[in-house]
Amino acid sequence: GENVEQHPSTLSVQEGDSAVIKCTYSDSASNYFPWYKQELGKRPQLIIDIRSNVGEKKDQRIAVTLNKTAKHFSLHITETQPEDSAVYFCAASGSGNTGKLIFGQGTTLQVKP
Amino acid sequence: DTGVSQNPRHKITKRGQNVTFRCDPISEHNRLYWYRQTLGQGPEFLTYFQNEAQLEKSRLLSDRFSAERPKGSFSTLEIQRTEQGDSAMYLCASSLDGRGAYPYGYTFGSGTRLTVV
Numbered sequence: 001g002e003n004v005e006q007h008p009s010t011l012s013v014q015e016g017d018s019a020v021i022k023c024t025y026s027d028s029a030s031n032y033f034p035w036y037k038q039e040l041g042k043r044p045q046l047i048i049d050i051r052s053n054v055g056e057k058k059d060q061r062i063a064v065t066l067n068k069t070a071k072h073f074s075l076h077i078t079e080t081q082p083e084d085s086a087v088y089f090c091a092a093s094g095s096g097n098t099g100k101l102i103f104g105q106g107t108t109l110q111v112k113p
Numbered sequence: 114d115t116g117v118s119q120n121p122r123h124k125i126t127k128r129g130q131n132v133t134f135r136c137d138p139i140s141e142h143n144r145l146y147w148y149r150q151t152l153g154q155g156p157e158f159l160t161y162f163q164n165e166a167q168l169e170k171s172r173l174l175s176d177r178f179s180a181e182r183p184k185g186s187f188s189t190l191e192i193q194r195t196e197q198g199d200s201a202m203y204l205c206a207s208s209l210d211g212r213g214a215y216p217y218g219y220t221f222g223s224g225t226r227l228t229v230v
Contacts, residue, residue, distance in 0.1 A: 004155075006155075031215060032215050032216050034218050034219075036221075042223070043204070043221040043222060043223045043224060044156065044204070044221050045221070046218040046219065046220075049218050051215050089155045089156070091155075093216055094158075097215070097216055098144075098161055098163075098168060098169055098216070099144050099146070099161070099208055099216035099217070099219070100146070100158050100161055100169060101146075101156075101158065101219070102158070103155030103156050103157070104155050105153075105154060105155050106153070106154065106155050
C-alpha cells in the first residue's frame with residue numbers, strides 16, 4: 001500500500017546550523033511532494049513543495065531535493081532560527097491526481113538559541 | 114475569505130453519541146479533503162470531494178463515518194455512535210484542481226479536536 005517513512009523523529013540543532021529531514025515513499029506513481037510545518041496547536045502550513053519533473057527547489061533558507069529512482073526526498077533548512085522549531089511533515093501524492101496526500105510521521109525540530 | 118474555517122474548534126462527547134463537524138473551504142477551491150490526526154502522527158486521509166462528488170474514501174473510514182458536501186461548498190463530517198478511539202483532531206483542507214498531471218498544495222483549517230469520554 002501507499003506509505004511514507006520520515007526520519008528522524010526528533011532533531012535538535014544549534015541556532016545557525018543546518019537541519020535535514022529525509023523521507024522515502026512507496027508509490028512510484030507519486031508525483032507531488034509537499035512539506036508542511038505545524039506549530040503546537042496550529043494547523044499544518046505548506047512551506048515548500050516539489051513536483052516529480054524537478055530534482056531540486058529552493059526558497060530562501062529552505063530547499064527540497066527529490067531522487068525519483070531511489071524514491072527519496074529531503075528537506076534542508078539552512079541558518080536555522082528558533083522560530084523554525086516545530087513539527088515538520090513530508091507527504092507524497094497518491095495515485096490518480098486526486099490531490100490525496102500520504103503523510104510521514106513527522107519530525108520535531110528544536111532549534112536551540 | 115480568510116482561509117479554511119472549521120467548527121467547532123473543540124468537541125467533547127460521551128461514547129455512543131453522534132457528532133457533526135463543519136468545514137468551509139476557500140470559496141474558489143473545488144477540492145475538499147478530510148484528514149484525522151492523532152497525537153504524534155501525521156494527518157491520515159479520510160475522504161475527498163471534487164465539487165459535490167465524494168470521489169474517494171479511505172478503507173479506514175468505518176460505516177459510522179459519513180461526509181457530505183452539498184452544492185460543492187461547505188462540507189460536514191458526521192461520526193455516529195462515537196467510540197473512544199475516535200478521539201483525534203479532524204482536519205479539513207481545500208485546494209484547486211491540479212494543473213495537468215500535478216495537484217496543488219492544500220490549505221488546512223485549524224481543525225476540530227474531538228474528545229470522546
